[in-house]
Amino acid sequence: MTSMETTTKTADQILEQLRDYVAYTLTSAKGLYREPHSYGAMRMVDSMERALHLLQEAGIKDEALELALSAVRKERWRAMTDPQGFGRAIDDSVLGLVVLSINK
Amino acid sequence: MKVIDAVKSRRSTRSFEQRTLPPEMIQEIENAILHSPSGSNAQESHFVIVQDEQQLRLIKRFAPGLSGDPAAVVVLCSNATESLIRGGIDTAEVLRFVNLGIAAAYILLIAHSNDIGNCPVRSFHRESIKKVLGLPEEIEPELLISLGYADMPPRSKTSKKVLEVISYDQYGNNH
Numbered sequence: 001m002t003s004m005e006t007t008t009k010t011a012d013q014i015l016e017q018l019r020d021y022v023a024y025t026l027t028s029a030k031g032l033y034r035e036p037h038s039y040g041a042m043r044m045v046d047s048m049e050r051a052l053h054l055l056q057e058a059g060i061k062d063e064a065l066e067l068a069l070s071a072v073r074k075e076r077w078r079a080m081t082d083p084q085g086f087g088r089a090i091d092d093s094v095l096g097l098v099v100l101s102i103n104k
Numbered sequence: 105m106k107v108i109d110a111v112k113s114r115r116s117t118r119s120f121e122q123r124t125l126p127p128e129m130i131q132e133i134e135n136a137i138l139h140s141p142s143g144s145n146a147q148e149s150h151f152v153i154v155q156d157e158q159q160l161r162l163i164k165r166f167a168p169g170l171s172g173d174p175a176a177v178v179v180l181c182s183n184a185t186e187s188l189i190r191g192g193i194d195t196a197e198v199l200r201f202v203n204l205g206i207a208a209a210y211i212l213l214i215a216h217s218n219d220i221g222n223c224p225v226r227s228f229h230r231e232s233i234k235k236v237l238g239l240p241e242e243i244e245p246e247l248l249i250s251l252g253y254a255d256m257p258p259r260s261k262t263s264k265k266v267l268e269v270i271s272y273d274q275y276g277n278n279h
Binding site for chain 2: 019020023024027028030031035039043046077081
């Protein structure tokens, strides 16, 4: 279920967070030219998390989606030390999204 | 804490409490920097200790590798020009980076021995950080170290087997 909540953030604050998000994503893209291969998946997941956080700050939150992402959140710490384990966690979250999509 | 205990127990911290560092801790970091050795005693490196909230936010904006909200960030910078003048070609080409690595280790261990979480970070946009800090042309940011109170216990570390890393008397000799 998607819920709309009253936002407590001002437009300026959200704009500032949007700048954080854009700079983070753009800088991550540049970094990938020289950084380890496995960083790509980690940066994409982190970027997605920031986008979801922005939406949440704007008053939009989808609990089913949050639940589907729980595996990747829980195993996020493996991104650098155990990339394959992190990959499996992404698999689990993707499968969660499949279930969510089919049942919609 | 003994140095060997600090070496064995230090782990990278990527999530911090919202808590500032006491001035004594910053002095300890300054001591770590000032007492760190450098080749030919060139002391060519420069360090920027950042605690200002807005500056931290801007650094985070252009440093994807900087996780969590640290109370401070130490920016370790090299200086090719001064390296050449004070240490010669070898220092300019290689030793200035070795020197920064040694200083980084000092900072990490001093921080950890004072129960301050820390993490060295190389994933950042060099030119952006340079602009944020107002660094002169010849000063280059090479490494960030985040500092703050960890908000969760460290995870265990996986290390290679000793025989894969260390030889005795000759390369490949394991005993």
